[in-house]
Amino acid sequence: MSKQPLFIATSDWHLTDIKPVCREEEPDWYEAQFRVIEEILKLAKIKDTPLIIAGDVFDKAKEASTDLLTELNSLFNKYKLSNVYAIAGNHDEPNHNFDLIKNSCFQIAESMGIFTSINNMGLLLDTNLFCYPFYDDFTNILKEVDDTKIYVIHQFVYAGKKPRPNAPESGNANNIFKLFPKSKLIVAGDNHDGFVYQHPVTKQILVNCGSIVRDTAAQIDYKPRVYIVYNDLSIEPYYLDISKDKITDKHVRSEKERKSKEELFIRTISTSKDISLSFKDNLYRLTDGKTCKNYIINTYEALKNGDN
Numbered sequence: 001m002s003k004q005p006l007f008i009a010t011s012d013w014h015l016t017d018i019k020p021v022c023r024e025e026e027p028d029w030y031e032a033q034f035r036v037i038e039e040i041l042k043l044a045k046i047k048d049t050p051l052i053i054a055g056d057v058f059d060k061a062k063e064a065s066t067d068l069l070t071e072l073n074s075l076f077n078k079y080k081l082s083n084v085y086a087i088a089g090n091h092d093e094p095n096h097n098f099d100l101i102k103n104s105c106f107q108i109a110e111s112m113g114i115f116t117s118i119n120n121m122g123l124l125l126d127t128n129l130f131c132y133p134f135y136d137d138f139t140n141i142l143k144e145v146d147d148t149k150i151y152v153i154h155q156f157v158y159a160g161k162k163p164r165p166n167a168p169e170s171g172n173a174n175n176i177f178k179l180f181p182k183s184k185l186i187v188a189g190d191n192h193d194g195f196v197y198q199h200p201v202t203k204q205i206l207v208n209c210g211s212i213v214r215d216t217a218a219q220i221d222y223k224p225r226v227y228i229v230y231n232d233l234s235i236e237p238y239y240l241d242i243s244k245d246k247i248t249d250k251h252v253r254s255e256k257e258r259k260s261k262e263e264l265f266i267r268t269i270s271t272s273k274d275i276s277l278s279f280k281d282n283l284y285r286l287t288d289g290k291t292c293k294n295y296i297i298n299t300y301e302a303l304k305n306g307d308n
Contacts (some may be wrong), residue, residue: 012056061094127231
């Protein structure tokens with residue numbers, strides 16, 4: 001059997017009408033988002049392979065505008081892909097509750113024919129897949145399915161060291177593998193940093209898709225990508241074109257400078273023996289050695305005494 005693409009894996013599109021602070025220099029925020037999606041659709045068309053979105057199509061479950069949905073629909077109609085599938089992520093679910101998915105932009109997008117929902121469903125390609133949407137209590141819900149080698153999930157996963165202090169131990173890649181001991185491949189969304197990890201003993205593979213649009217200054221050096229999954233379950237990252245992106249961290253640097261000045265001021269007050277709570281004392285001290293000292297003191301005294 002020759003090596004052929006099985007599907008393209010992507011996640012965390014986080015489509016929104018609201019421009020992030022780090023992308024304030026983008027002249028057209030819609031265009032900035034949709035040029036990335038168009039690149040993915042072109043790739044799926046060229047490779048003639050299904051596209052699977054592993055959750056968080058939208059940034060807010062119920063807040064995508066009609067304009068955004070219409071433009072998204074137009075873009076998908078342009079490429080006429082018949083095999084685009086998606087599961088719901090926590091941002092797609094109202095109140096992060098899958099039971100409320102019927103009242104969401106995700107549901108509207110499906111009803112428009114933009115993609116086919118495969119929440120809690122199997123999908124037969126060259127091999128069986130099973131797909132789980134986001135569940136808060138996922139360790140008690142996600143189960144193995146007979147004769148299934150590939151799972152698509154939306155949960156925060158990581159490999160090795162915790163990427164943040166509150167990262168759940170249940171999201172460690174090795175613990176995810178334990179939920180599906182017979183699996184060969186697990187595709188995940190939620191963690192915005194894409195990576196591929198293979199268990200050293202079981203050889204199971206975890207693909208975390210990562211986000212496709214950089215929406216925080218922390219991602220200024222991040223390279224968004226999708227992953228091409230082949231029928232032999234080998235994985236190839238495809239890095240998206242970010243040459244037109246306008247992303248900045250100047251707001252972060254400004255905030256750091258402000259905090260630095262505040263900390264310096266506080267340290268000065270707490271350590272200096274010369275600082276007084278008296279405005280008069282501080283004014284007199286600051287004018288020591290200045291040619292304008294007499295003028296400033298006389299002016300202050302006159303104002304204090306109510307003289308004009």
